[in-house]
Amino acid sequence: MKKIDTPETKAEPNTFEAWVNVLTDHQMPIFLNTAQGINNVMSDEKKGTMELASVILQDPNLTLKLLKMSNSAYYNPSRQKMITVSRAILNLGSEMIRQITLLCSFFESIKSSTNKDHAAEEIAQAIHAAFQAKALAVATHDPTPEEIFIATLLNHIGKISFWCFCDKQGERIQALIKQGAYTHEEAEKAVLGFKLSDLGGPLSKAWKLGGLIEEAIEKYPLSKNPRVGLVHLGYEITQALKEGTGSKKYAACIKKIEALTKQPEIKIIEHIKHHAGLAAEIVSQFGASDTLAFAKTDSNQMACGHEPLSQADKQQLQFQISQEISTIINDKLDINLLFETVLEGIKRGIGMDRVAFALLSPDKQTLHEKLAIGWRKGNCNKIVFNITNVPPNLFFQVLSGSRALWVKPSTDAGLYTVHDINVIGKTECFVMPVFPNNKPTGIIYADRGIGKQPLTDEDFNAFKYFTQQANIGLSIYRMQKAS
Secondary structure, eight states: OOOOOOGGGTTSOOSHHHHHHHHHHHSOHHHHHHHHHHHHHHTOTTOOHHHHHHHHHTOHHHHHHHHHHHTSTTTOTTOOOOOSHHHHHHHHOHHHHHHHHHHHHHHHHTTTOTTHHHHHHHHHHHHHHHHHHHHHHHHTTOSOHHHHHHHHHTTTHHHHHHHHHOSHHHHHHHHHHHHTSSOHHHHHHHHHSSOGGGGHHHHHHHTTOOHHHHHHHHSTTTOOOHHHHHHHHHHHHHHHHHHOTTSHHHHHHHHHHHHHHOOOHHHHHHHHHHHHHHHHHHHHTTTOGGGOTTSOOOOOOOOOOOOOOOHHHHHHHHHHHHHHHHHHHHSSOOHHHHHHHHHHIIIIIIIOSEEEEEEEOTTSSEEEEEEEESOOOOTTOOOEEEOOBTTBOHHHHHHTSSSOEEEOHHHHGGGOOHHHHHHHOSOOEEEEEEOGGGOOOEEEEEEOTTTOOOOOHHHHHHHHHHHHHHHHHHHHHHHHHHO
């Protein structure tokens, strides 16, 4: 069909290549950064819980949503309270956290979209299809059902990206569909000159989503991989339910599943209904329950906005994370989890932008990043702090004693060397030596060097408390190792 062109569409891309370029470069930054960050961590065997937590903790909204989802009945049936991202990863596993994080970041990406309702509808369908496909993977004894879930969730990434970004062109597509003379694909071609599903392949390659995700987007229906078939069968189920349980499409879908899983029809129908309900429950957590009209739920909606924590809320969160640290110390002490939780407590509980735990080098000339949250740096770049005594810089100063320092450029300008300024900027900061058994081994550093918000006495006191817990825990750990 001939592409429809009017002056009102000229502000938006007007070719397939232009749409690919715009979506690749500018669209869904929260989702894209999160998806790529998680993929980078999970594909590197040397990276662990803290690196995964760091990707999530970059965004406070995402962190709050993930923790709420992690504590929901579906993901946490034992109802073991999880206060920190590190604990959620430890309890649920990195694959499950990846799934939850992508769900949350999808909805974060649509908050500012013009066609918010349609974008939410597309995402809700993707979530529903992902639940159905994962259930099929379990029924067919697939070795990694979570991978099927992720591949299904991202299978319509081209459509979702378009609806999160488009303006007038999206409205015109919907108007043509409502007239009843066009199918969805016909309307897309009439307005754009291409199908929205065509965007998925170039975007998945540009965003390096890889593996089963790309195969299910690019090679269907030619792929002989049965796992690709499970991905698309998940979407077939959602479409069949839209047409109704009395439709020919629904009956054909049931027969296909029956042949695939060898399960009786009644059990298949029960499973489809159950997983439709689960999807609706998850979607409702984001305030979008109306997008899955076939499976309503009374679950409480999650507020989409994010307000800065009040002082009372901060103190409550600090208390909760402090209790978590005490539990770690009194339990079979996991030293990595201890420092991950301390850094998360400083980052979230105090509201710092950047936090780092760095260890002293053997020659005692530098401090090398062991854990870090909030730093804008390349994936392979580790933070290195220099220690200089002529003249003494802030890191030499803090390692010379046993107390936390609150360093301010306005009064302590001489403590910032050129190297320090290149690494942290000329930013006021908190620094505490890590000194188990009175022997300095490293430092914990924190600042608000990104948002530039001022530090307060209350912040400094909370910082000192968290870092003292770290020192106590490390001393106990050393004693346990020695005994």
